Amino acid sequence: MTNNALANSAQAAGESGQSGQIKVVGIAKRFGPFQALSDVNLEIASGEKLVICGPSGSGKSTLIRCMNGIEGHDAGTVVVNGIPLDKVKANRDQIRREVGMVFQSFNLFPHMSVLENCLLAPMSVKGMSRRDAKDVAMHFLSRVRIAEQALKYPSQLSGGQQQRVAIARAMCMKPKILLLDEPTSALDPEMVKEVLDTMVGLAQGGMTMVCVTHEMGFAREVADRVIFMDRGSIVEEAPPEEFFGNPKTPRAQDFLAQILR
Amino acid sequence: MTVFSGYGIQLLHGAVVSVEVTIAALIVGTVLGIFLGAVKTYASRPFRYAVEAYTAIVRGVPDLIIIYLIYFGSTIALTKLAGEYVDVNGFMAGVFALAFIFGAYASDVIRGAIRQVPRGQTEAAMALGLSSKVCFIKIVMPQAWRLALPGFGNLSIILLKQTSLISVIGLEELLRASSVVSGATRQPFYVYSAAAVIYLILTGVATLGLRYARKRADRGFA
Ligand SMILES: Nc1ncnc2c1ncn2[C@@H]1O[C@H](COP(=O)(O)OP(=O)(O)OP(=O)(O)O)[C@@H](O)[C@H]1O
Ligand SMILES: [Mg+2]
Numbered sequence: 001m002t003n004n005a006l007a008n009s010a011q012a013a014g015e016s017g018q019s020g021q022i023k024v025v026g027i028a029k030r031f032g033p034f035q036a037l038s039d040v041n042l043e044i045a046s047g048e049k050l051v052i053c054g055p056s057g058s059g060k061s062t063l064i065r066c067m068n069g070i071e072g073h074d075a076g077t078v079v080v081n082g083i084p085l086d087k088v089k090a091n092r093d094q095i096r097r098e099v100g101m102v103f104q105s106f107n108l109f110p111h112m113s114v115l116e117n118c119l120l121a122p123m124s125v126k127g128m129s130r131r132d133a134k135d136v137a138m139h140f141l142s143r144v145r146i147a148e149q150a151l152k153y154p155s156q157l158s159g160g161q162q163q164r165v166a167i168a169r170a171m172c173m174k175p176k177i178l179l180l181d182e183p184t185s186a187l188d189p190e191m192v193k194e195v196l197d198t199m200v201g202l203a204q205g206g207m208t209m210v211c212v213t214h215e216m217g218f219a220r221e222v223a224d225r226v227i228f229m230d231r232g233s234i235v236e237e238a239p240p241e242e243f244f245g246n247p248k249t250p251r252a253q254d255f256l257a258q259i260l261r
Numbered sequence: 262m263t264v265f266s267g268y269g270i271q272l273l274h275g276a277v278v279s280v281e282v283t284i285a286a287l288i289v290g291t292v293l294g295i296f297l298g299a300v301k302t303y304a305s306r307p308f309r310y311a312v313e314a315y316t317a318i319v320r321g322v323p324d325l326i327i328i329y330l331i332y333f334g335s336t337i338a339l340t341k342l343a344g345e346y347v348d349v350n351g352f353m354a355g356v357f358a359l360a361f362i363f364g365a366y367a368s369d370v371i372r373g374a375i376r377q378v379p380r381g382q383t384e385a386a387m388a389l390g391l392s393s394k395v396c397f398i399k400i401v402m403p404q405a406w407r408l409a410l411p412g413f414g415n416l417s418i419i420l421l422k423q424t425s426l427i428s429v430i431g432l433e434e435l436l437r438a439s440s441v442v443s444g445a446t447r448q449p450f451y452v453y454s455a456a457a458v459i460y461l462i463l464t465g466v467a468t469l470g471l472r473y474a475r476k477r478a479d480r481g482f483a
Contacts (some may be wrong), residue, residue: 068387068388069387070384070387070388093390093392096387096388096389096390097390099388100388100389101385101388103381103384103385103388105381107379107381107382107384107385108385109382109385109386109400110404110481110482111403111404111407111480111481111482112481113481120389120391120395120399121389121390121391124391124392124395124399125389125390125391125392153480153481153482154481155481155482169389170388170389173389173390179388
């Protein structure tokens with residue numbers, strides 16, 4: 001193969017084959033003496049919808065936060081969109097441009113209006129003009145059905161509305177991958193559905209989604225695969241029907257018995 | 262009270278100088294305080310220790326001595342540099358000394374406030390790909406600022422009164438003007454009473470201004 005052909009195939013891999021893809025190889029993470037993740041291996045295909053569940057403290061948040069480097073891993077490798085997530089700042093920045101994240105506690109910026117929340121990153125990170133960024137922001141705010149509230153402050157919205165804004169804010173960066181860490185567990189029961197509906201809508205696109213959640217209905221409807229974690233390891237993985245209908249490991253059976261109660 | 266008519270102007274001039282010194286020292290001291298507060302929060306150990314040492318010195322040495330040290334120290338330094346005697350500008354030296362003191366206390370207030378901003382805010386900023394500079398300026402500082410304002414307001418009021426200390430380096434601010442006028446009129450009680458009232462009015466106005474700043478910073482917070 002000539003150098004040119006090599007470069008071309010590498011480029012093709014970068015653009016189609018690996019974009020939207022996450023590879024986690026043998027990662028470990030400890031907090032002081034506590035081993036939060038041990039030897040986790042996971043490959044997520046482009047466009048895949050993955051649900052992560054497991055008991056509290058099992059390392060779900062830690063794992064998903066390792067996928068955009070909000071949490072650093074101690075050993076192993078994480079490769080996102082074909083880019084290794086390492087100490088190199090340029091790589092990390094590149095990955096964060098293409099990976100959105102939604103948090104359990106929304107983490108909207110309280111001193112900015114809904115619209116400003118959505119404008120900041122596209123303008124500051126992507127260098128978009130205010131006008132272009134606003135078009136994008138209004139598009140996604142409409143998609144989460146909150147465009148009329150664009151000028152309000154987050155504190156003036158309900159929890160469900162705030163989480164939908166947080167989703168729109170992440171989408172404004174047009175990420176190839178969206179990470180969601182228990183997006184509905186801080187919500188009052190009557191607001192869970194509006195957020196889940198929004199997430200189901202997003203799942204219809206080709207974006208890769210990784211979602212920590214215990215919402216079985218969502219997992220059944222959207223997920224290609226469910227992984228179950230316990231004590232810092234992936235214990236079981238299966239398509240949702242199989243996992244919820246016929247869990248193999250005793251730990252998963254216990255866990256499901258508890259959340260079904 | 263006709264004796265005051267001519268001297269009254271002199272007192273008002275002094276008050277204007279006091280306000281000028283306060284504003285200048287407030288600006289310099291605030292920039293210094295935010296910078297040092299950020300160093301105390303984020304920088305590596307040697308830098309943090311250096312700033313802690315600076316704060317400890319300001320806290321432990323009387324303000325008047327700091328003012329003298331900066332005034333005479335800068336006279337010596339500038340004279341050495343220029344090769345001939347330099348008469349240090351009292352206004353500049355006063356502003357610098359007060360900002361030096363203000364910055365030390367403000368850095369503690371700012372650090373405390375930065376620490377109170379929830380971690381999730383920085384995490385959300387990082388996840389969006391914002392640089393740490395943008396994160397600090399657009400996300401952390403505006404929220405920390407709101408938390409810092411009450412403590413910061415107290416420091417500002419104290420600063421306004423501290424300007425009276427720099428009368429010792431010959432700047433004719435309100436206190437020095439009062440002492441000159443009281444010497445001339447031989448009415449020290451009335452003159453100093455008038456000065457007290459002027460200080461009171463100034464701190465009152467400052468308090469109102471701070472209340473307004475607090476309201477503004479509270480926007481978006483329920
Ligand atoms: N910054 C930290 N410092 C110390 N320990 C931590 C830290 N973050 C997480 N841990 C610990 O690591 C373990 C895994 O945490 P993690 O947040 O990943 O769990 P989780 O599966 O997301 O749980 P939950 O369902 O409660 O959110 C927990 O025992 C937690 O106490
Ligand atoms: Mg968690």
